[in-house]
Amino acid sequence: MILISYLFYLQLVRGFEFKLRARAVARRVLPIPAQRGEIFDRNFDLPLVVNQDSFAVDIIPGELNAIEREELWARLSPVLRMSVDTLKKKVPPKYYYLYQPVEIKSGVNFETITYLAEHIDDFKGITWHNKPIRHYLETGSIVHIIGHVGDISREEIQVLYNRGYSFGSVLGKSGIEKQYDTVLRGKDGKRFRTVDVREKYLAQETExxxxxxxxxxxxxxxDRRIQRLSEEAxxxxxxxxxVLKPATGEVLALxxxxxxDPNIFYTDRAAVEYDRLSLDPSFPFINRAIQSAYPPASTFKMVMSTSLVEEEVFPLSKEIICTGWIEYGDRIFHCYLRKTGHGPLDFFGGLAQSCDVYFYTLGDALGVERITYYAREFGLGKITGIDLPGESDGFVPSPEWKEKNRHMKWLGGDTLNLSIGQGFLTVTPLQLANVVALIANEGKVFRPHLLKEIRDIDGEIITTVEPELLHASHIRKSTFRTVQEAMRLVITEGTAEVVLTTKAVEIAGKTGTSEVGLEERWHSWFAAYAPYExxxxxxxxxxxxxxxxxxxxxxxxxxxxxVIFQxxxxxxxxxxxxxxxxPWWYIQELREQRDTGLDGQEAAAGRQE
Structure with a gap:
């Protein structure tokens, strides 16, 4: 009686529990990849990147013995255009007894799948599944914004496994694809299959x-149009x-x-091209707008000018005489007009003509502490927080840093170099854009951002990104208005007068030429905003x-x-x-092209004769 009661208890009372446990042991879950979201420019008309139908080829290692496996590699290698060694690396020995599919190649076209299907008897253990790939319709400079995707690596899976990623997942590797990967990737579905003790599939539970x-x-x-314009310029x-909007922080072009071209990562030459790009000395993977920092040179004089007007260290009308050089201690510091100098210049003339002697004098009067204070007030030395990975924070030096890291005391000459944006100071182009934005906004700067909206697959807006105030300066608005006036004079009477010829809009800005130790070579900067008023x-x-x-x-x-402003x-x-x-340089190019064409025609005529 006791035995009958216990059997009743096991079969009826706990039967459902045992059934679930047995099912869990015998059931396996395979992911169904979600369709990745598309990316558009601000006009939301044509996508910049879409999904393209493609396939991934899998192998079920447990269905093959050692001999069959070696024969398969030899047959599969020319079809998938992969070396035998590469194929073997995809299936390490610990996978040999698995009856679950192991992905060996993605981005396989329909023609290849058709060939495998028609000759399936020659490819024992081979299966395939639908796995769309990214297709980038815009392949120029916008790649540094959008980025690219790739299969998740073993190192990445260790970090991201608990966030829903698994082997075979597609992951954003750079740019917007990486920054907003969780938004773009969606949520994979699940396919349930029953397996035996050897993990071999017995049935598929489609319901x-x-x-x-x-x-x-x-x-x-x-803005696709402004992006292309800037790229060609x-x-x-x-x-x-x-190019950004200072009123909101929206980046219009980068x-x-x-x-x-990110599409090369879906070709048979992907590995070769990746290695080639990685070893390219011009570093094409670097987004120079946010990841490279340089001496700002004379563009830093916008910060110096603001500190002069705000601190009132000496009157703006005071004239500094530039003879082409200044003696400081036992050193001579030159202006870029070494032979003649600029002569007497007040504040407005000093910035317009970008006179180094004027700003050497100003830097000496301010001192390094006040200069670095204003540099940080403008956001230098720290990241802006733009929604792209890998932003550099640039560098603002200090006497304490130099003594600690260089084991040398800060000298007056270091302050003079800092005053003209040289020496240890470095900024990113994005940081310099924020410097100009702070001046244009008269004391406010908004966080630069690239995301405008998140929409569902039907185009309905889910989220709209609002401007985020990054910093509100304590500097007087009247100070910024004075600096704006001086920046306008750079265009109308100063160093940029001969090249800023557009009549489409009034511009205020600053030129800069960084010394980098190369003969007859310098970094060339220009930072400006428009309309001026x-x-x-x-x-x-x-x-x-x-x-x-x-x-x-x-x-x-x-x-x-x-050209960009025009x-x-x-x-x-x-x-x-x-x-x-x-512009004169364009006319000169046309003349050279014409002369070259005439020479070519004359040469052709001579050959005919």
Whole structure:
């Protein structure tokens, strides 16, 4: 009787529990990949990146013995265009007894799958599944914004496993794809299968499958037209361009050259191309607009000018006589006009002409502590918090830092170098854009951002990104207005007068030329905003162009900015803007092209004769 009662208890009372436990032991869950969200520019018309139908090829190792496995590698290698050694690395010995699929290649086209299906008897243990790949429709400089995706690595899975990632997951590797990966990736579905003790599939439980949830679409602040305009204005010069709205922090364009085509990572040459790009001495993977820091040179004089006006260390009308050099201790510090100097200059003339002697004098009067204070007040030496990974924080030096790290005391000459944006000071182009934005906004700067909206697959807005105040300065508004006036004179009477020729808008800005120790080579900077005066702050844009000294010296930054401002405010393409401006350097290029063409025609005529 006791035995019967116990059997009744096991079968009826605890039977359902045992059934669930047995089912859990015999059931396996396979992911159904979710459709990754698309990415658009601010106009939300055409996507910048979409999903393209593709497949992944799997192997079930447990179905093969050692001989069959070696034969399979030999047959599969030419079909998938992978070496035998690469295939073997995909399936280490510890997987040989698994009856679960192990992915060996993604991004496989339909023709290859068709061939495998038609010759399936020759490819024992091979299966495949649908796995869309990313297709980047815009492949120029915008790659540094969007980034790219790839299969999750073993190192990444150790960190992200508890967040729903697994082997075979596609993960954002850089840019927006990485920053907003959890928003874009959606939620994978689940496919349930029953297995035996050897993990071999017995049945598929289709009625209990859980459908995947597609990822959200992202709308960026980027304007495709301004991005392309800026890219063409920079040309094939190592450097960067940033265009942002100071009233909101929205980034309208972010260009970094060189760049690369992310679609190559879905070709048979992916590994070779990745190695080639990684070893390229021009570092195409670096987003120079946010990840590279340089001496700001004379653009730092905007910060110095603000400190002079605010601190009132001496009157703005006081004239400093520039003879081309200044003696400080036992050293001579030169102005860039070494032979003649600028003569007597007040504050407005000092900034307009970018006189080094004027700012040496100012720096000595301010002292290093006040200079570094104002540098940090403008946000230098720390990241802006833009929604892109890998931002550099630049560097603002101090006497304490030099003594601790260089084991040397801070000297007066260090202060003079700092005063003209040289020495140990470094800034990113994005940080310099925020410097200009703080001046244009008369004391407020908003966090730069690239995400404008999150939308569902039907296009309905889920989230709208609002401007975030990054910093409100204590500096008087009247101080900023005085600096704005001086920056306008840089364009109308100063160093940028000969190149900033656009009539489409009034500009206020500052040039900069960084010494980097290369003969006849310098970094070229230009940072500005426009319109100079407006009743609608939403109209204003900040443009920062940085051209590295690795390029042949052309003083290109202000030239490129001239075209960019023309294109933005006249709503013109790069070609239309250049045709409108007809700058002297463009006319010279046309003449050279014409002369080259004539020489070619004459040579051809000579050959015909």
């Amino acid at each position: 209990e499958n859980i459908s995947p949830v597609p990822g959200k679409n992202l709308v960026l602040t980027i 920079l040309g094939e010069r190592i450097g960067s361009v940033l 260009v970094s050259y060189p760049y690369f 407006t009743d609608d702050p939403q109209e204003q844009v900040v443009v920062v162009v940085m051209v590295e000294a690795e390029n042949e010296w052309e003083w290109w930054a202000p030239k490129a900015a001239n 294109g933005i405010f006249a709503e013109q393409s790069y070609k239309e803007a250049v045709e409108t401006l007809k």
